[in-house]
Amino acid sequence: MKLPGGIDERFRQATPLFLLGVVLAVLFEPWLPGRAWLVQQFGESIVLRLAVAALGAYVLLLWGESLRLHGILTGVLQAFRDFGGERPPAAGRDPRARLEAARLLIAALRSDDPQARASGRHNLVRLVGQDLGDDPAAWQRWLDQQENRR
16 A cells, blocks of 8 residues: 555655654754753753654554555465466456556566566566566556556
């Protein structure tokens, strides 16, 4: 399940910036603008407490993301387990898990690693029951058509 509007991609891009910001705030705490007011209002350790709270919240977000990814990967593995090669491609499987598996395998086709691309294509052919070649765009069109049918 992809989050709307590229939120997951922005989350991954913002991670190092967020962590760098927390580290810089703690290291340069004596020179932070408004520090005197913060200390007067909330006490001497306010910056450290805010940094710990921000990191705690971020850990919770990462935990939620790991649960989401675990669910996706579990569904993908189940889709592959259900597909024994003897049944037609759509028989007895959760269509959402099948589409999620295809989405991950299409991403593998975009990899710089030739072995990952070959494995992704091989498994896409097994999953879909047809061979659309090495072009990730062709597979993405297939995936978009399948998602539009739902």
